[in-house]
Amino acid sequence: MAENTNTTPILELRKLCRYFGGLKAVNEVDLVLQPHALNGLIGPNGSGKTTIFNVITGIYEPTGGEVVFEGQSIGGLDPYIINQMGIARTFQNIRLFPNLTVLDNVRIAYHTHAGYSMSDAIMHSKHFDKKENELTEKAQDFLRVFNLQDRQAEIARNLPYGEQRRLEIARALASSPKLLLLDEPAAGMNPKEAITLMELIHFIRDKFDLTILLIEHQMRVVMGICEHITVMDFGQVIARGSAQDVQKDSHVIEAYLGPGAAELSKQYLKERKQ
Numbered sequence: 001m002a003e004n005t006n007t008t009p010i011l012e013l014r015k016l017c018r019y020f021g022g023l024k025a026v027n028e029v030d031l032v033l034q035p036h037a038l039n040g041l042i043g044p045n046g047s048g049k050t051t052i053f054n055v056i057t058g059i060y061e062p063t064g065g066e067v068v069f070e071g072q073s074i075g076g077l078d079p080y081i082i083n084q085m086g087i088a089r090t091f092q093n094i095r096l097f098p099n100l101t102v103l104d105n106v107r108i109a110y111h112t113h114a115g116y117s118m119s120d121a122i123m124h125s126k127h128f129d130k131k132e133n134e135l136t137e138k139a140q141d142f143l144r145v146f147n148l149q150d151r152q153a154e155i156a157r158n159l160p161y162g163e164q165r166r167l168e169i170a171r172a173l174a175s176s177p178k179l180l181l182l183d184e185p186a187a188g189m190n191p192k193e194a195i196t197l198m199e200l201i202h203f204i205r206d207k208f209d210l211t212i213l214l215i216e217h218q219m220r221v222v223m224g225i226c227e228h229i230t231v232m233d234f235g236q237v238i239a240r241g242s243a244q245d246v247q248k249d250s251h252v253i254e255a256y257l258g259p260g261a262a263e264l265s266k267q268y269l270k271e272r273k274q
């Protein structure tokens with residue numbers, strides 16, 4: 001299924017493929033992300049969503065097709081280079097430094113902007129002290145955005161789950177990305193936490209002028225915040241459009257509920273109207 005483009009996209013997947021032996025985990029996927037848009041990537045378990053994230057971020061090389069970021073082909077580049085170019089992500093299973101403080105988790109992520117040399121660090125020069133203080137202040141600014149400022153001295157693993165998820169997003173943002181990939185940010189959250197998270201995602205998109213692509217199983221979150229949704233099944237795109245469009249798409253209903261479900265759902269809605 002091809003994509004329409006009107007403006008210059010920030011990211012384009014062109015016929016992207018990633019195979020694992022005979023398994024076509026991602027099979028000729030086209031995807032276009034416009035700058036500043038909030039996009040959702042959904043689909044049943046094993047449909048290829050996380051593999052797409054792993055290819056975009058350089059963890060896997062594409063088997064075929066292209067990943068184009070700001071007009072430049074990035075497929076197969078090292079993850080740290082892709083991160084420096086402006087793509088950051090969070091993971092399905094939270095990946096923090098569990099034994100470090102909340103503040104240090106963000107400071108480490110921010111370190112690429114440290115602005116001092118190895119010799120400054122070894123000699124503990126004035127320049128080093130100044131830059132380290134700036135780094136701490138920047139990290140504290142990030143924590144304030146995520147309402148974690150009062151937690152800065154806590155050991156990360158002791159935070160409640162929802163706060164660990166927020167901290168992970170704060171860490172990802174510390175590398176100043178233009179494109180943020182969120183892999184199931186609301187996983188394990190209760191409905192109240194999920195709503196707070198939705199507000200936060202909207203807020204950071206505007207504050208940091210981000211483009212966001214998120215994978216999420218909680219439909220309330222996807223349908224509530226995503227302006228554009230792409231639906232995958234068996235490694236391929238089966239539908240795309242607004243939340244309203246994809247919710248009533250018969251391919252989507254069948255992918256989630258099984259063959260014949262679309263017809264049943266139509267009948268049910270008709271009967272309810274009568």
Ligand SMILES: Nc1ncnc2c1ncn2[C@@H]1O[C@H](COP(=O)(O)OP(=O)(O)OP(=O)(O)O)[C@@H](O)[C@H]1O
Binds near residue numbers: 023043044047049
């Ligand atoms: N490293 C790998 N080696 C072999 N198979 C893999 C590998 N990574 C993913 N797969 C397979 O590729 C397919 C797509 O997996 P992927 O994790 O991308 O799906 P997903 O849509 O993110 O699923 P979920 O919603 O359950 O996280 C699955 O069949 C998975 O088992």
